[in-house]
Amino acid sequence: MIELYLIFGIGFIAYRLGWLGTGSRPVLTNLLLYVTLPCLIISSLHVPFDPSVGVGIGVLILLSIYFLVSTAIYVRLMSAWLRLGKETSGVFQNLLLFGNQGFIGVAIVTQLLGPDYLFLAMVFNLVYFVLIWTYGIWVMNQTAGQSRIMGLWKNPGLLATLMGLCFFFLPISLPHVILQAISSVGKMTVPLSMLVIGCFTASIPFREWTHYMRLKLTWFIVLLRLVVLPLIFILPVLFLGLPFEWIAVALLLSATPCAPTICLFAETYGGDTKLATVSVLLTTIAASGTVVLLLELVRLLHPLLT
Numbered sequence: 001m002i003e004l005y006l007i008f009g010i011g012f013i014a015y016r017l018g019w020l021g022t023g024s025r026p027v028l029t030n031l032l033l034y035v036t037l038p039c040l041i042i043s044s045l046h047v048p049f050d051p052s053v054g055v056g057i058g059v060l061i062l063l064s065i066y067f068l069v070s071t072a073i074y075v076r077l078m079s080a081w082l083r084l085g086k087e088t089s090g091v092f093q094n095l096l097l098f099g100n101q102g103f104i105g106v107a108i109v110t111q112l113l114g115p116d117y118l119f120l121a122m123v124f125n126l127v128y129f130v131l132i133w134t135y136g137i138w139v140m141n142q143t144a145g146q147s148r149i150m151g152l153w154k155n156p157g158l159l160a161t162l163m164g165l166c167f168f169f170l171p172i173s174l175p176h177v178i179l180q181a182i183s184s185v186g187k188m189t190v191p192l193s194m195l196v197i198g199c200f201t202a203s204i205p206f207r208e209w210t211h212y213m214r215l216k217l218t219w220f221i222v223l224l225r226l227v228v229l230p231l232i233f234i235l236p237v238l239f240l241g242l243p244f245e246w247i248a249v250a251l252l253l254s255a256t257p258c259a260p261t262i263c264l265f266a267e268t269y270g271g272d273t274k275l276a277t278v279s280v281l282l283t284t285i286a287a288s289g290t291v292v293l294l295l296e297l298v299r300l301l302h303p304l305l306t
Contacts, residue, residue: 004104004284008189020199023248028196029264032189037261041129041185044102045164046179047122056246057123061263063250064127067233072096072135074229081215089142091262091271095221095279095292096229097134099256101125103190108252108291113245120249126165128253132261133158141271193260200263200277212278220259221279230255234298238305244298248298257283257290276291 014020020028021260063067075096079089086286102125109121133155167173174182212218234251266273 004190008198010280011195012202013198014183014195015199015202020195022203023214024269025196025199025203027193028199029267032161032192032196033261033264033268034156035229036185036189036192038156039182041160042164042167043183043186044106045122045126045129045147045161045166045168046174047119047216054204056120056243059242059246060120060123061126061238062236063246064124064184067250068097068127068131071229076182086273087270088217090124090269091266091273092217092221094136094265095137095258095276096225098128098136098259098261098262099254100226100284101128101256102259104222105251105256106254108256109249111180112295113248114250117245117249120246121253122168124250124253126168127303129161129164132259133161135234136262137265137269140265140271177180177188193264197260197277197280199247200267200273201281204274204277208274209278210272215275218275218278218282220280221285225257225258225279225283226287228293230294234294238301241250244302247298247302248295251294252291253296255287257287276288 011020073095075093078096084092105125106118106121116223137155173179201209219295230251233254234247237247237250246285248270258276260280263280265271266276291295
């Protein structure tokens with residue numbers, strides 16, 4: 001996590017000093033959305049299928065569907081109840097629906113549960129990858145014409161997800177040289193995304209930054225994303241008698257900070273980029289403490305409720 005904050009600081013300083021001008025933001029955003037992030041998706045799903053955890057695969061996919069669908073319905077109703085504007089509504093819904101599961105989530109699972117659960121983490125992320133490149137973009141872009149909506153199916157992120165699913169479930173793989181090249185490009189995603197968020201943050205005038213820090217909606221997003229929604233999701237699951245490790249994988253990935261991708265969506269499709277940037281930054285800082293506390297809480301409750 002400290003490394004991410006340092007990269008963010010480099011992006012912030014580079015923008016303030018003029019090394020990365022305003023014209024660099026759309027270039028870096030497009031590079032992330034259409035090149036490095038699709039490569040990261042393909043390389044992360046290019047893992048050997050493990051049939052020995054067949055029941056776990058089915059359970060984790062169902063838990064992922066349950067969390068994402070129920071959260072999507074909840075935040076859509078919440079957005080309507082709060083009467084959020086067009087630019088804010090899509091960002092609000094996506095910030096709460098999509099966490100940083102692909103990078104921080106997988107790293108947290110590996111660190112707290114061990115590398116043996118990396119495969120189940122990738123299984124839980126399958127539905128997430130599909131939804132963020134379809135529903136996530138649609139929510140940000142609901143006023144677009146039919147042709148633009150149909151263009152989602154040509155989006156590199158969605159195409160990469162579909163390709164990755166083929167590699168995940170079918171006995172096929174890319175040649176080693178090609179996979180290494182794709183993996184190398186994909187590894188640029190995290191540092192580039194933090195650089196871009198640093199640029200976004202540096203572009204926000206101090207007066208507006210303090211405005212968003214005082215905004216109740218900002219802290220509402222932080223509380224919902226990191227604490228309330230994961231608890232609402234996981235507490236009923238504890239009564240199903242599932243192994244603690246499966247529940248822990250689902251919890252850790254569901255309690256990750258807001259995905260930096262939402263900042264890129266806001267920049268590309270129109271949305272409150274400043275709200276997205278501040279929310280991503282605050283949840284990334286706070287998650288280092290909330291994730292561990294939630295895991296320990298579930299560890300205590302699991303033997304009592306199963």
